[in-house]
Amino acid sequence: MLGKLAYRNMRRSARDYLVYFLTMTVVTALMFAFNSLIFTKEIEELFDMAGLMMALVGLATFFIVLIVAWLINYMVRFMLEKRSQEFGIYLLIGMKKKEIARLYIRENALLGIGAFLMGMVLGVFLQQVILAVLYSMIQIRYNIHMEFNASCILMTAGCFWGCYVLALLRSGRRFRKMNIHDLMEAQKKNEEIKESHEQLKKWLFPVSLLFLGAFAMFIFLGGIQGMGSVLFFLVGLVLVIYLFYIGLSSFIVCYVRRGGNGIYRGQNLFLLRQFSSKLKTMSFTMGTLTALFTVAFLGCTVALMFSDYQNKLLETKFPFDVQVYSGDVKDDFADEMAVIEESAKVLDAFSYHIYADIPESGRADQVNVWLLTHLKVFGDMYRNQDGSPDLKKIEKDSADGGFYCRYDTYMKLSDYNHLREMLGYKAVLLKEGEYLIHIKERIREETGTLHEDILIEGDEGALDFAGYYSEPFSQDGHNGGDYVIVVPDSAVAALTPYYSELAVDIEGTAPLNLGKRLDELTEPEDWEEEEDNSVAGHKWMAGNSCCGSDTIIVMSVTNMVRDNLIPEAKYMLSALIFPCFYIGLVFLCVALTVLSVHQLSDSARYKFRYAVLGKLGMNRREIGRVILKQLAAYYLCPVFLACVIGGSVSVFMSGKFIFYTGIHTAVINYFGLSFLLFFGIYVLYFITTYVSFKRNVEVNERHW
Amino acid sequence: MKDYIRVCDVEKYYGNASNVTKAIDRVSFTVAQGEFVGIMGASGSGKTTLLNMMSTIDRVTAGHIWYGDTDIAEMKENDLAEFRKENLGFVFQDYNLLDTLTIEENIILAMTLRREGKKGIQRKCDEMLRLLGIADIRGKFPYQVSGGQKQRCACARALVNHPRLILADEPTGALDSRSAQTLLETFTGMNQKMQATILMVTHDAFSASYCGRILFLKDGRIFHELVRGSKKRRDFLNEILDVLALTGGEVSDAG
Numbered sequence: 040m041l042g043k044l045a046y047r048n049m050r051r052s053a054r055d056y057l058v059y060f061l062t063m064t065v066v067t068a069l070m071f072a073f074n075s076l077i078f079t080k081e082i083e084e085l086f087d088m089a090g091l092m093m094a095l096v097g098l099a100t101f102f103i104v105l106i107v108a109w110l111i112n113y114m115v116r117f118m119l120e121k122r123s124q125e126f127g128i129y130l131l132i133g134m135k136k137k138e139i140a141r142l143y144i145r146e147n148a149l150l151g152i153g154a155f156l157m158g159m160v161l162g163v164f165l166q167q168v169i170l171a172v173l174y175s176m177i178q179i180r181y182n183i184h185m186e187f188n189a190s191c192i193l194m195t196a197g198c199f200w201g202c203y204v205l206a207l208l209r210s211g212r213r214f215r216k217m218n219i220h221d222l223m224e225a226q227k228k229n230e231e232i233k234e235s236h237e238q239l240k241k242w243l244f245p246v247s248l249l250f251l252g253a254f255a256m257f258i259f260l261g262g263i264q265g266m267g268s269v270l271f272f273l274v275g276l277v278l279v280i281y282l283f284y285i286g287l288s289s290f291i292v293c294y295v296r297r298g299g300n301g302i303y304r305g306q307n308l309f310l311l312r313q314f315s316s317k318l319k320t321m322s323f324t325m326g327t328l329t330a331l332f333t334v335a336f337l338g339c340t341v342a343l344m345f346s347d348y349q350n351k352l353l354e355t356k357f358p359f360d361v362q363v364y365s366g367d368v369k370d371d372f373a374d375e376m377a378v379i380e381e382s383a384k385v386l387d388a389f390s391y392h393i394y395a396d397i398p399e400s401g402r403a404d405q406v407n408v409w410l411l412t413h414l415k416v417f418g419d420m421y422r423n424q425d426g427s428p429d430l431k432k433i434e435k436d437s438a439d440g441g442f443y444c445r446y447d448t449y450m451k452l453s454d455y456n457h458l459r460e461m462l463g464y465k466a467v468l469l470k471e472g473e474y475l476i477h478i479k480e481r482i483r484e485e486t487g488t489l490h491e492d493i494l495i496e497g498d499e500g501a502l503d504f505a506g507y508y509s510e511p512f513s514q515d516g517h518n519g520g521d522y523v524i525v526v527p528d529s530a531v532a533a534l535t536p537y538y539s540e541l542a543v544d545i546e547g548t549a550p551l552n553l554g555k556r557l558d559e560l561t562e563p564e565d566w567e568e569e570e571d572n573s574v575a576g577h578k579w580m581a582g583n584s585c586c587g588s589d590t591i592i593v594m595s596v597t598n599m600v601r602d603n604l605i606p607e608a609k610y611m612l613s614a615l616i617f618p619c620f621y622i623g624l625v626f627l628c629v630a631l632t633v634l635s636v637h638q639l640s641d642s643a644r645y646k647f648r649y650a651v652l653g654k655l656g657m658n659r660r661e662i663g664r665v666i667l668k669q670l671a672a673y674y675l676c677p678v679f680l681a682c683v684i685g686g687s688v689s690v691f692m693s694g695k696f697i698f699y700t701g702i703h704t705a706v707i708n709y710f711g712l713s714f715l716l717f718f719g720i721y722v723l724y725f726i727t728t729y730v731s732f733k734r735n736v737e738v739n740e741r742h743w
Numbered sequence: 744m745k746d747y748i749r750v751c752d753v754e755k756y757y758g759n760a761s762n763v764t765k766a767i768d769r770v771s772f773t774v775a776q777g778e779f780v781g782i783m784g785a786s787g788s789g790k791t792t793l794l795n796m797m798s799t800i801d802r803v804t805a806g807h808i809w810y811g812d813t814d815i816a817e818m819k820e821n822d823l824a825e826f827r828k829e830n831l832g833f834v835f836q837d838y839n840l841l842d843t844l845t846i847e848e849n850i851i852l853a854m855t856l857r858r859e860g861k862k863g864i865q866r867k868c869d870e871m872l873r874l875l876g877i878a879d880i881r882g883k884f885p886y887q888v889s890g891g892q893k894q895r896c897a898c899a900r901a902l903v904n905h906p907r908l909i910l911a912d913e914p915t916g917a918l919d920s921r922s923a924q925t926l927l928e929t930f931t932g933m934n935q936k937m938q939a940t941i942l943m944v945t946h947d948a949f950s951a952s953y954c955g956r957i958l959f960l961k962d963g964r965i966f967h968e969l970v971r972g973s974k975k976r977r978d979f980l981n982e983i984l985d986v987l988a989l990t991g992g993e994v995s996d997a998g
Contacts, residue, residue, distance in 0.1 A: 295848070296882075303861040308852050312843040651839045654800075655853050655900075656828020658821045 045142050049149040052118060058639065058727060059114050060154055062632040066107055066625055067158025071195045072165035073621045074100070076173065078191040085551070086607055092614035099618035103625045104198045106331070110629045112206035113324075114636065115147060119213065121640055123221075130219045140214040144207050151203050155196070162195070169617070176349070176613055177606040234292060241293045243286025247279045251680075255687040276684060280333075281326035283680060288318035306665050309652070314672050321637070328630045329677040329684075335626040336685030337692075339713035342619035344696050345612045347709070352702055353608055355511035357601040358462050361543040362517050363557065364597045366583055368392060368536040374560050375598075379543055382553050387461055387544040391454040393519065394534035395446035395583070396496075405493045406476075406522065407443040408433060414485055416588050416699065417442075438582045445582025448519035449534050450477075455525045458518070461544050464510055469527055472497065473505040478522040479587070480509040481701020497530035517599065520585035538583040554603035590699045627717060631724040634674060638728055642666075642735040649736045663733060670729055678721070686710055747776040747940065748797075748908060753806035753816075755792055755963075766792040768963035769806070774908070779934040779941045781954035783983070785990070789963040790944045791912060797942065798831055798910045799823045810907060828857060832901025832909040836916035838893040840885040846896045847872065847881035853900045871899040875929060891922030898929060902939060909933070911943040915950045927953040948987060952980035959986055966990075 076082075077096050083089045119126075129139050254272055292315050295302055302308040318325060363375050372390050379385060396403050411421040412428045423429050437445045455477070456466045469475060474495045478486065490504040512518050517540055526534075596604065649662055657665070689710040697704055755767040766789045774780050784790045795801035797808055803816045810830060818826060833839070840849050850871060854864045872878040875895045880888050885896070894914060901909050911930070915923035931953055933939040945951050953976065959967040967986055971979045 298861075298865070300861055302848075303851070303855050303859075303864055305855060305858065306852075308844065308848055308855055309841065312841070312848065316843040645842075647837075647839060648841055648843075651841055652856075653824070654798075654827065654831075654833045654839065655856055656824055656826075656831075657856060658824030660821070661824070 042145075045145040045149060048142075049146045049153075052146065052150060055640070055643070056114065056118065056636055057731070058635040058724070059110075059632050060150065062110075062628050063151070063154035064158040064161060065628055066103075067155050067195065067199055068162035068165045069621060069625055070100070070103070070198055071159060071162030071191065072169045073617065074194050075166045075188065075191045076169065076617060077194075078188040079170065082173075082610070086610050091611060092617075095614050095618045096621070099621050100194075100198060102622060104202060106626060106629050107198075108202035108205050109327075110632065111151075111202050112209060113633060115206050115209075116213070117636065117640070118147075119143070121644070127219050136214055143214070147207060148203070151199070155199055159192070159195075173613055173617070177609045237289045237292050237296070240285055240289035243282045244290040245286075247283040247286055250275055250279050251683050255683070258687050258691045277330075280329045280680065280684070281323065283329075284318045284322035284325045284676075287676075288315045288322065291315035291318075306652075306657075306661075306668075310665065310668055310672070313648075313669055317641075317673060318676075324633065324637075325677055328633060329680045331626045331630040332677055332681030333685040333688075335623040335630070336681060336710070336713055336717065337689055338619040338621075338623035338626070339716060340685075340689035340692065340709045342616045342623065343709045343712050344693060345616050345619075347704055348696075348700055348702055349609055349612045349616075351704075352700060353605060353612075356513075356515065356608075357599060357604055358511045358513050359542045359599070360545045360549060360601050361541075361553070361557075362513055362599040363541040363543075364517055364584070365539040365541070368539055370539045372539070372541040375541060375557060376543075378556050378560065379545065379553070382550045382556070383545040383547065385543055386546055388541065389454075389457055389461065389543075390539060390541045391451070391457075392536040393523065393538050393540060394449040394451070394531055395444070395537035396449065396533070397446060397535040397537075403446045404433070404437070404443075406447045406489070406524065407437065409489055409492055410443065410482070410521065410588070413487065413489070414482065414588060416590065437585070441582075442585060442588045443520045444537070444585045446537065448523050448537065449531070450518065450523045450525050451528050451531050452525055453528050455523075458512075458542060459510075461542060462510070462512075467508065467525075469505055469525070471527055471529070472499070472502055474502040474524055474526045474530075475505045475508060476522055476524055477508045477510075477512050477514070477518070479512075479514050479701065482521050482588070483507055483509040495524060495526065496533070497526060498533055502526065502530065513599070515587040515589060516585050520587040549600050549602040551603060554598060554600040557598035557600065623713070623717075624720075627720055630677070631721065634677075635724055635728040638670060638673060639731055639735065642732040646736055659737070662736070666732055666736065667729060670725065670732065674721070674725055674728075682714070686714075689713070747778075747811070748774040749807075749809040750793075750797065751807045751809070753793070753796060753808060754804045755789070755796060755801070756804045765963050767796070767803075770960075770963070770965055771806075772958060772965060772968075774940060774942060776940055777934070777938045779930065779953070779955045780943070781951040781957040782942070782944045782960060783946060783948075783951050783957055783987075784960035785946065788960040790946075790960050793960070794910055794912055794942065794944045797908075798833065799827055828904075830907040832904065832906040834894065834897045834901050834909065834911040834914045836913040838885070838890070838897050838917075840893055840896060840900075842885050845882050845884055846877060846888065846892075849885075849896055850900050850903055853903055857904060867903055871903050875899045889922065890918050891925055894918060894922070894926050895929060898926070898933065902933060902937065905937075907940065909939055909941045911941060913945055913947075914943065915945070915947060920949075923950065948980060948983045951983055952976050957983060959990070961990060 073096055077093045082092075126139055126143070129142075130136070134142075254276065257268075257272070291311050295308065295311055295315070302311060361379060363372060365372065376385075376388060379388075408421075408428050408430070411417050411433055421429050421433055434445070437443055452467070452469050459466055467475065474497075476486075476490070486507065490507075495502045495504075512523075514521055514523065649666070652662055652665065653659075690706055693704070693709040694706045696702070696709075697706060749771075750773070751771050753767055753770050754765070757764045757766055768789075770789075770793060782790045782793065792801065796803050799815050799818075807814045807816050809815075810826075813826070815823065815826060840846075841852065844852060847868060850868050851864055854867065869878070872881055875898060877892055877895050877899065880892055885893055888896075894917075897914075898909075914930075915926060918926060927950060930941060930943070934941055934955075943950070943954060951957050952971075955971050957969045957971075958965050959969070969979070969982055969986060974982075
């Protein structure tokens with residue numbers, strides 16, 4: 040009999056809490072699909088960095104388990120409260136508390152098993168989608184196949200049941216504490232609206248708004264620096280998120296009490312009171328929802344940022360099929376060529392030198408110094424107090440391979456044109472007595488007066504500046520760091536070869552292990568020699584390696600094989616993108632579920648409110664509109680707050696991201712896109728809630 | 744005087760073709776303006792169904808209900824809402840006050856839905872609060888006041904738009920006898936001082952004794968009618984109890 044009761048009750052709660060049930064299903068599916076990223080054998084074998092994905096998905100899973108446990112606990116408590124009268128009746132007819140608790144736990148377990156099984160079915164499909172996306176990102180053909188990795192299923196099940204057991208244990212404790220009277224009364228509890236100190240609390244609303252404004256201002260003006268202010272704003276934000284709703288509710292209450300003109304129009308009075316009383320009883324939940332939305336927004340924005348980078352910039356980072364750096368200017372790259380020729384057909388191989396103006400002219404590092412003191416990336420890092428360049432620091436940092444080499448980097452015009460031809464760019468003509476600068480596009484915008492401030496000397500006196508070029512040119516330590524100065528061949532006589540480069544054009548795609556094999560050529564002992572410039576006959580120049588001023592994503596490797604590096608880089612980025620989306624999606628779904636379930640259970644419980652409106656002479660259309668307005672306010676409020684907070688943080692983040700990576704995207708883009716994505720899911724939940732809400736209320740009308 | 748409200752041959756059936764329940768079976772009566780009419784009957788006699796049809800919440804299966812020249816049996820859903828807003832006031836057993844609004848706001852809401860101005864609304868509301876003696880609890884929420892006060896608030900809300908008819912469904916059902924008496928006196932006052940027309944459904948003889956005329960319903964039909972005339976209320980009560988005794992077994996219920 041108890042089993043039957045549990046089953047019936049489960050069916051009923053599944054219908055009542057359909058949104059919750061579906062969300063649990065979707066969450067299970069997401070868990071399974073994303074967990075399978077960790078357990079895919081092929082990928083594990085392919086990349087050294089598979090551990091990174093594992094770590095990040097694991098980290099995301101940790102937070103998700105916490106949040107889902109919160110959701111389950113919240114829902115279990117919520118259902119318990121809504122059904123307390125029913126449990127009271129069970130007690131009254133002689134059931135023991137233990138039996139009821141067992142009944143309730145059994146119901147929830149049934150609901151959980153249902154959601155879990157459905158979620159696994161959905162998860163298998165989702166897994167295909169996610170793996171297909173990942174594989175196409177890292178450019179490997181994906182053959183659809185079901186992968187039932189036992190550990191993946193186990194992990195998903197473990198996470199899922201972990202949440203459940205935690206939540207259910209707590210509700211068991213609640214049962215033991217309850218008595219019949221409390222149970223029968225519990226349902227009437229939150230109809231009480233306590234209004235106290237409203238006048239005082241109402242100030243929380245403008246204060247919160249002011250704080251948010253200040254926060255946005257500070258974040259844009261860069262005023263948040265140092266641990267102190269970060270901590271201040273973090274604590275402030277958490278407080279604001281939670282106090283905002285108390286303030287807003289009191290603000291509305293005061294407005295209504297004062298008899299503001301607005302309340303005398305149409306249904307405003309009803310709507311305002313509904314809204315404020317809802318906020319009042321749920322301010323803490325609303326705050327938590329806001330926090331969830333904010334995290335979801337940020338996760339999504341970060342994911343979009345990196346995926347944008349992956350789509351737009353990654354290709355430009357590796358213009359050559361293969362490029363090899365050697366700090367030894369006498370290196371003829373024979374070993375490397377042998378390996379490359381073994382694995383692919385070489386169309387063109389070109390080895391050349393990067394030069395430096397080493398004789399003590401005082402201008403040997405003039406461009407480096409200019410960039411280090413002028414680029415926004417560096418700020419005041421390399422300036423003295425009086426604004427002059429901090430030469431000592433520059434020398435120290437560049438001696439062992441920093442942003443830039445110790446000396447400025449030069450290239451011969453004929454080499455330059457050969458490389459341009461390899462990349463399919465038009466050759467450049469340079470008159471005698473002229474030089475040009477090939478510079479990264481990101482830096483190009485900041486060069487300002489660079490060409491006026493420097494003096495490049497050729498064999499017959501100063502050279503004239505002929506212009507900037509900024510096509511993708513492998514300038515992360517290969518063809519210079521950030522820039523290379525191109526001079527006529529005749530002018531090179533006065534320069535010293537600085538390091539050697541090999542650029543190779545091969546037919547088709549490079550085999551997967553080429554990069555690894557090239558790396559193996561450079562024996563560890565070779566690196567030791569670098570410590571001492573004169574060992575083994577190699578003449579190593581001081582500070583002749585660098586990586587350019589890229590931050591966030593740095594691609595500085597000695598042996599660059601494009602077809603190996605791009606998938607690897609994409610995989611690395613995916614390891615960031617996927618968990619971010621994962622967190623974003625789950626948090627959003629959890630938050631929306633809480634919103635929906637609350638409204639739906641209210642619609643069932645407070646049907647009579649709409650019946651009263653009907654008796655007061657509102658027709659169905661008007662009541663429908665009231666419901667729509669009420670839901671809209673209720674749904675939009677936490678999103679609005681999350682938008683303001685998440686929006687300012689993510690616009691700030693994207694600004695920085697665009698600035699440091701040099702990607703061409705509007706600042707608002709990432710946030711806008713994630714907002715759109717969210718809005719889609721949002722609207723879905725909203726419509727579901729609205730339709731069921733109306734149905735609940737109207738069913739009532741007919742039987743009334 | 745022309746009849747104010749006319750109920751003509753109203754029928755209401757429930758169920759499907761194989762199993763029809765006649766909740767109301769060809770009922771006809773009239774209500775004059777300013778009358779205080781009671782409808783009595785045992786549980787299941789159809790009195791609430793009749794009230795629901797008169798209050799446009801439920802539709803008739805056959806027959807007509809005329810409010811002046813308007814037949815609400817013929818009206819469309821949307822027009823009915825408008826009609827309710829303009830012509831009817833409700834007082835129900837479970838008060839039906841909105842729990843998120845204060846006593847005063849509950850009354851205001853009824854008027855704002857009719858799109859009246861702020862000043863007019865506030866003036867009428869103050870007047871109503873004073874007339875029903877609930878001015879001192881105006882700022883309280885329904886859960887903070889007694890049942891009788893809640894019911895008077897419901898009366899105020901029903902009265903404030905000066906409806907053509909006030910429909911009361913067991914208004915004293917949830918009240919203790921003292922509050923019930925106060926409320927019924929309020930009803931009588933509303934009826935006599937404000938010329939409100941009231942139709943009250945009750946199964947309680949004491950409540951019914953405040954009415955001017957009582958219709959007795961049994962199995963969906965009117966089987967008796969009592970008019971108070973100039974009789975004392977106590978005599979009228981005895982008459983009602985006699986009628987109830989005739990129907991058998993209902994006296995104890997009406998006690």
